[in-house]
Amino acid sequence: MLVHFNILRQTTETAPHSHTFPLEVEPSSTILDCLNRIKWEQDGTLAFRKNCRNTICGSCSMRINGRSALACKENVGQELARLQSIQAFAPESSESRPGTQTAETDIPTFTIAPMGNMPVIKDLVVDMQPFWDNLDAVDPYVSTEARQVPEREFLQTPEERDRLNQTGNCILCGACYSECNARETNPEFVGPHALAKAWRMVADSRDDRTAERLSQYNDTSGAWGCTRCYYCNSVCPMEVAPMDQIGHIKQAILATHDDQASRAIRHRKVMVDMVKTGGWIDERQFGFKVVGNSLRDIRGLASLVPLGLRMLARGKLPMTFEPSEGTREVRSLIHAVQALESKSPASPPPGPPSEKPTQSDSSTSAESSTPSNLSWAPAMPSEDSVSSSSSPSAAPVTTQVEPSPAFGWTAYAEQINGRFAMIGFVSLLLLELFTRQDFFTWLGWR
């Protein structure tokens, strides 16, 4: 069958332009086979990376029909089927989509482009130095400080080793990094490949730097920089599921740090607490507690003033809070998920450093074939787990419903707290009003 390969070509000096190569291919031909034939038969200057031709070296990553993938893994038949299924969902825009069969020619067109988030060197070859630098930034090596036993290797139980299988499958192809939305907007974010590797280090029973690592990953250059778009999971050719590994890091951070350790932790904990209390978020208090750290961070609170003023001007600043009618059910769901998580033996995150087996622990447990104690700290209120598990099927698990704290002292304290928040906010607002000379201009009132 005839296929048009529309390849985006460029060098560091020239602007990108597309070049179409027609090619007679078999449905079983891989995209890499097709590119090889184009290079050998039509244009020897076409540049792309390749090595193993067997989905193992990670060299041939590129954007194939709009998403990053390995050219030696995808074949013509699969690409056609994929594009047809995409077009079936969006027939009205099919003309602009890759793989479209135009009415005039009826020839399918595949678009091939270099990976994203990395500068192009030539055609489909990108400079992967930032990718390697970001991997290096998470210190992706089992701590050598633990290697103090001269006579024998570090032993692991089969269960301890199994926990490394999924992340160990990463072939560092760059597909996830290429599609990462957080990388596009946050140059500090190390990327999904690095964080998948970071979790592999945290989960490794031989590594003795768990506490240090979790502190290192506890900011927006690390785990909290991920916007959970899911793209890395969907493009990874080795099913490493980087976003899931980032979720594990977040859970471990939440379980070992209190809400003063970072704004991101506060964000998660305050949100879960508020949803438990009122069924949804009390927006009057959310910024006050998270950004203002309950009046501990005055500068943070002041940074909210412009937003608050705009909300006030547009009548969107909530003055009161009504708990949701479904608060009790929501709270029950959260408790059910937390109870299930704390009992679930599946993929337990590693405990704090003190719970990790020492060399002698590891040897002993391996010799006796008894898994070491991997009991995890109490399940923390992770936003990820709550959102992903709040299915109707989870509801019957909970038969015990706690009395709603919407009445009595708890509710009273919440109201007082809310009033303090409002008083603090209004004070800052007035401060802003009197110190900002161009206030009304800035507000757009004159």
Ligand code: SF4
């Ligand atoms: S996590 Fe997957 S997509 Fe990302 S570099 Fe590793 S193998 Fe490639």
Ligand code: SF4
């Ligand atoms: S889920 Fe997170 S790490 Fe993965 S691509 Fe999206 S933003 Fe990047």
Ligand code: FES
């Ligand atoms: S050539 Fe090695 S993964 Fe494609």
